[in-house]
Amino acid sequence: MADAGEASKRVAREIGSLIRHRAAEHRNCVLGLATGSTPIRVYRELVRMHREEGLSFHNVVTFNLDEYFPIKPDAAQSYVRFMNEHLFDHIDIVRANVHIPKGTIELEAVPGYCRDYDELIASTGGIDLQLLGIGRTGHIGFNEPGATKDTRTRLVKLDNLTRLDAVKDFGGMEHVPLLAITMGVDSILQSRRIRLLAFGEHKADIVQRAIEGRMTSTIPASFLQTHRDVQYLLDDAAAECL
Ligand code: GLP
Numbered sequence: 001m002a003d004a005g006e007a008s009k010r011v012a013r014e015i016g017s018l019i020r021h022r023a024a025e026h027r028n029c030v031l032g033l034a035t036g037s038t039p040i041r042v043y044r045e046l047v048r049m050h051r052e053e054g055l056s057f058h059n060v061v062t063f064n065l066d067e068y069f070p071i072k073p074d075a076a077q078s079y080v081r082f083m084n085e086h087l088f089d090h091i092d093i094v095r096a097n098v099h100i101p102k103g104t105i106e107l108e109a110v111p112g113y114c115r116d117y118d119e120l121i122a123s124t125g126g127i128d129l130q131l132l133g134i135g136r137t138g139h140i141g142f143n144e145p146g147a148t149k150d151t152r153t154r155l156v157k158l159d160n161l162t163r164l165d166a167v168k169d170f171g172g173m174e175h176v177p178l179l180a181i182t183m184g185v186d187s188i189l190q191s192r193r194i195r196l197l198a199f200g201e202h203k204a205d206i207v208q209r210a211i212e213g214r215m216t217s218t219i220p221a222s223f224l225q226t227h228r229d230v231q232y233l234l235d236d237a238a239a240e241c242l
Pocket of ligand 1: 034035036037038039065066132133134135136140141142162
């Protein structure tokens with residue numbers, strides 16, 4: 001696909017029709033959501049569809065992939081704030097249906113919290129469609145190099161390259177958190193559909209390795225190759241090395 005705008009609209013349309021389809025059957029639609037600059041246009045399009053086409057999010061349940069740790073929900077860089085600004089504040093979603101890993105829990109409570117997060121996803125029937133970006137390390141969510149295929153939601157150490165990419169948001173390497181809570185590779189692979197978006201030439205090399213390279217925990221995104229319904233939506237620049 002030539003253009004990031006077109007790719008984003010295509011995913012937004014797919015999400016919209018999934019939501020409507022489920023609503024017609026009086027069922028919930030469970031979405032896995034991502035942060036970062038890449039999915040912003042998808043969220044913008046969903047907001048437009050809500051405002052102009054009457055798309056309702058009343059039957060939508062969401063699970064975000066990840067969150068920095070520790071971080072307060074009202075911090076400028078928190079993913080709670082990001083999701084509110086880009087999506088949730090502008091649509092009619094039921095707030096109790098929104099789930100984002102908590103960046104404020106006590107360290108010793110984190111393992112139990114992460115287990116509960118996976119169990120909660122399973123109790124909804126599982127994620128219908130998982131939106132993904134990809135980090136330059138090959139991470140999905142915050143599953144950094146070394147993450148194996150069987151990983152579940154957990155506390156992880158951020159890769160140095162990921163922290164460097166986050167400096168622009170935190171205003172200095174010393175302010176970038178060392179840790180994050182992320183859904184695991186296995187948690188992600190349980191989703192019925194996976195749609196990975198990548199735009200720009202800085203993603204071209206990692207996109208090629210993730211899609212065409214050997215499956216390896218050095219590039220966690222390569223595990224998506226095992227999934228039955230994964231689509232990579234790329235602009236020309238990100239697809240250049242394929
Ligand atoms: C962060 C997020 C990832 C995201 C990645 C890429 O690390 N936790 O989920 O895919 O950034 O960000 P961007 O879309 O800004 O390139």
